[in-house]
Amino acid sequence: MEGLTESEVAGFAVGAFLLGASIAAQRVDGFVAASQRRSLNMCNRCGDLRMVACSQCKGVGSVRKGGTFTFGMLEDIYESLGAETKAADLVPCSKCRSKGRLPCAECAKVR
Numbered sequence: 001m002e003g004l005t006e007s008e009v010a011g012f013a014v015g016a017f018l019l020g021a022s023i024a025a026q027r028v029d030g031f032v033a034a035s036q037r038r039s040l041n042m043c044n045r046c047g048d049l050r051m052v053a054c055s056q057c058k059g060v061g062s063v064r065k066g067g068t069f070t071f072g073m074l075e076d077i078y079e080s081l082g083a084e085t086k087a088a089d090l091v092p093c094s095k096c097r098s099k100g101r102l103p104c105a106e107c108a109k110v111r
Contacts, residue, residue, distance in 0.1 A: 046104040054096035061100040062090040 034044050042048045053059035092098035 043104060043107050045106045048107075050104050050107045051101040052104050054093060054100055054102055056095040057093035057098075057100060059100040061093055061096065061098040063093050064089055065091050 033047075037044050037047050043050075046052050054061075057063050093100070096102050
């Protein structure tokens with residue numbers, strides 16, 4: 001670490017902060033959304049839509065043939081960068097019956 005200037009150390013610190021903020025952003029957003037729903041007396045999970053995205057297919061309605069634990073790491077990286085998924089590799093989701101959404105369990109408890 002010898003030979004680093006103060007501005008380089010500050011740059012590393014800012015970079016680490018931005019990386020941490022981008023990783024935590026989804027959880028912070030979910031926390032804020034849940035608190036807003038709570039203050040409006042809405043369902044904390046679905047916001048009174050009575051439907052939530054399927055946890056297996058993430059609301060898409062289809063999953064890969066190999067299931068959740070496939071070893072197509074390169075394919076995952078390409079998809080995250082915006083590449084199209086091959087339709088031959090997809091099968092309908094069995095959990096939501098390829099609808100992509102399920103009834104909200106919290107709303108069902110209340111009614």
